[in-house]
Amino acid sequence: MCVIETMKIIVMNEEREVPKGISLFELSRAYQDQFAYPIVIAKVNDSFLELHEQIMEPSDVTFFDLTSRIGNRIYVSGLTFLNLFAVKQLFGSQADITVQHSIDKGIYIETNFELTEEKLKALEQKMREIVEQDLEFAKVNVARLDAIDYFMKMNDPVKAGIIKYNTNTYITLYRLGNMYNYFYNYMPHDTKALSHFELTFLGPSGYVLRFPTVYQHDEIKEYTHHPHMFEVFQECRNWAKVMKIQNVVDLNHVVSNGHIEDLIRIDETLQSQRLLQVARQIYEKKDTIKVILLAGPSSSGKTTTTNKLCMYLRSFGLNPKMLSMDDYFVERQETPIDEDGDYDYESPAALDLELFNDQVERILKNEEVTVPTYNFLLGTKQYKRKVQLGQEDILLIEGIHGLNSSILTNIPREKKCKIYLSALTELNIDHHNRISTTDNRLLRRIIRDNRTRGYNVATTLENWPNVREGEEEYIFPYQDDADFTINTALIYELGVLKTYVEPLLYSVEPSSVHYEEAKRLINFLRVFLPIPSESIPQDSILREFIGGSCFHD
Numbered sequence: 001m002c003v004i005e006t007m008k009i010i011v012m013n014e015e016r017e018v019p020k021g022i023s024l025f026e027l028s029r030a031y032q033d034q035f036a037y038p039i040v041i042a043k044v045n046d047s048f049l050e051l052h053e054q055i056m057e058p059s060d061v062t063f064f065d066l067t068s069r070i071g072n073r074i075y076v077s078g079l080t081f082l083n084l085f086a087v088k089q090l091f092g093s094q095a096d097i098t099v100q101h102s103i104d105k106g107i108y109i110e111t112n113f114e115l116t117e118e119k120l121k122a123l124e125q126k127m128r129e130i131v132e133q134d135l136e137f138a139k140v141n142v143a144r145l146d147a148i149d150y151f152m153k154m155n156d157p158v159k160a161g162i163i164k165y166n167t168n169t170y171i172t173l174y175r176l177g178n179m180y181n182y183f184y185n186y187m188p189h190d191t192k193a194l195s196h197f198e199l200t201f202l203g204p205s206g207y208v209l210r211f212p213t214v215y216q217h218d219e220i221k222e223y224t225h226h227p228h229m230f231e232v233f234q235e236c237r238n239w240a241k242v243m244k245i246q247n248v249v250d251l252n253h254v255v256s257n258g259h260i261e262d263l264i265r266i267d268e269t270l271q272s273q274r275l276l277q278v279a280r281q282i283y284e285k286k287d288t289i290k291v292i293l294l295a296g297p298s299s300s301g302k303t304t305t306t307n308k309l310c311m312y313l314r315s316f317g318l319n320p321k322m323l324s325m326d327d328y329f330v331e332r333q334e335t336p337i338d339e340d341g342d343y344d345y346e347s348p349a350a351l352d353l354e355l356f357n358d359q360v361e362r363i364l365k366n367e368e369v370t371v372p373t374y375n376f377l378l379g380t381k382q383y384k385r386k387v388q389l390g391q392e393d394i395l396l397i398e399g400i401h402g403l404n405s406s407i408l409t410n411i412p413r414e415k416k417c418k419i420y421l422s423a424l425t426e427l428n429i430d431h432h433n434r435i436s437t438t439d440n441r442l443l444r445r446i447i448r449d450n451r452t453r454g455y456n457v458a459t460t461l462e463n464w465p466n467v468r469e470g471e472e473e474y475i476f477p478y479q480d481d482a483d484f485t486i487n488t489a490l491i492y493e494l495g496v497l498k499t500y501v502e503p504l505l506y507s508v509e510p511s512s513v514h515y516e517e518a519k520r521l522i523n524f525l526r527v528f529l530p531i532p533s534e535s536i537p538q539d540s541i542l543r544e545f546i547g548g549s550c551f552h553d
Helices: 023-030 067-091 117-133 146-155 156-162 227-243 248-256 259-283 302-315 355-365 437-453 457-474 476-481 493-505 515-525
Strands: 006-011 013-019 039-044 047-051 062-063 095-104 106-113 137-145 168-176 179-181 198-205 206-210 293-295 319-324 369-373 380-387 394-398 416-422 486-487
Touching: 006 293, 013 117, 013 146, 013 476, 023 039, 023 062, 039 067, 067 095, 067 117, 067 168, 067 179, 067 206, 095 259, 137 146, 146 156, 146 248, 156 206, 156 248, 156 416, 206 227, 227 486, 248 259, 302 319, 302 394, 302 416, 355 369, 355 394, 416 476, 437 457, 437 493, 437 515, 457 476, 457 515, 493 515
Parallel strands: 006 062, 293 394, 293 416, 319 394, 416 486
Antiparallel strands: 006 013, 039 047, 039 062, 095 106, 106 206, 137 168, 168 179, 198 206, 369 380
C-alpha cells in the first residue's frame, strides 16, 4: 500500500494539509474563486514562484492574479507570447511583431506586414482559439549556445545577440507549442489564463493590445488615442532608426566599438534643439502667452527642463519669473490623508488652490505679490519673496498639477502654454521585450533619492506605488491638453544609470519585501554594457539624477 506523505502549509493565511510535492497550479485551483481573474503567480515564503513549481516543505503561500503589480507584468508577458504565436500561425513563420511602447493602458505593437482591420479581427479570433486550447507555457533550460543557434535560425539576430551578453552556460526559455522565446519575466502556467484582452486597429502597421490593469482592473478600458504622445513616440522611434540604434544590441555595439561619446553628444544636442524649438514658438506668441505651465510624472526631468527652458527664453529676450506649485502646499495639519493614513501630497487638495489662483491672477495684472516658500521641515508656508512681472517678463509655473483643467480657471486658455514632460524610452531590449518608461523613471528616482535624500532602495520602492497612483489619477488624464509634449529620455541613459543604480539594488536583503523587485531590475540591467558618465554635459537631464548639474546638485 502506497502512503502519501503530507505536510501542513499556510495558504492565503489559512492552514491546510496537502500532499508533499503538490504543484502550485494544482493548489491554486482550490483558491481560484477568491480572485476575479485567473491566478498567475504564487509567493512562497519570500520568493515568487511560477505555478508549475512544487512545494516540498512547509511553506507560506500567497496567490496573485493580474490585479497585482507582479501579476499584471506576468499577464502581459504571457499575452505578448500568445500574440506572437497567433501571428506566426495565422500569417506564416516570416511574420513578426515589434512590441513598441505603452499607450492608454495598452501596448502599441507594430507588424512587419501590412495590417487591415479584417486581419486584426482574425488575429484576435486566433488568439482566443489558442486560449481555449489551454496550451502550457513550458519552462525549459537550454544551453546558451543552442539558444543562440535557435534564434539565428529563426531569423531573430537581436534576441541571439542579447543572449550573447548572458554568461551562464544554460538559460531559461519558454515554449508555447513548437515555439521558443525569451522573456525578462515570469510566465503564466497556460494560455487559459489569458482570456481578458482586446485588439484595437490603429493603422496598416500597428495595433494596440489592451488588457485589465492594476489601476482599472474591473474592465478593459475603452481605447482613447493620445495623438501628442503617439507622435512624440513615433518621432523618437524614427530617429532611433536613422541612428541605427533600436535595441540594446545596437547600443552595446556602439559602446563596445568606442563610439559612445559621439552618441552622447548627438543625443544631447538633439534634445536641446527640441526644447529650443519650443522656446522659439513661445516667443513667437509672446504677446498672447502670459503663463507657461510645465508638468510631468515623477523623475521626468522637470527641474532641468524648466531651467533650460528659462535659459532659452532669455536668449530670445524674454525674462521668465518662476513659481513652483510645491510652495503652495496647505499647512501640514490641513494636508489630506490617504486610505493608509499617510499624508497625500499627490492630491490637488494638498495645495492651497485659492491662494495660488488669486496670486497668479494678480501677478499677471503686473501687481507686486509676496509669494510663499514652503518649509517642508516645518510644514508651513513662509512669505519672503516678491514677484512682479515687467514688460518682457513671462510667468513659468512648474508642478505635477500644471495641466489639470481645474487649475487657473480664471486665466483664459489662450494666455496659457501647457508643456507635458515624460521619459519616453525609445529603446527596446528586442522585438518582443520592450523597456518600460516607468522602469526608466524608477531607476532615475532610486539614484536621486539616494544621492540627495539619503534614501535606501527599499524606501524608494516602498513609496513608488503611491507615486504611480497619484500620476494615474492626477497627471496622465490631462496630458492631451498640453500644447507641447517633450520626451526627456535619452537613448543611451540606461547604460549610465546601470553604473549608479546596480550597486544600490544589491543592497536590498533577501528578507526584504522589495527583494524580488530589486532582483527584477538587476536582471533587466544585465543586458546593458555600462556607460561612463564623464562625457555627459552639465546641463543634461541625466545630471539631475546622477549629480554634477550646472543648475543644481
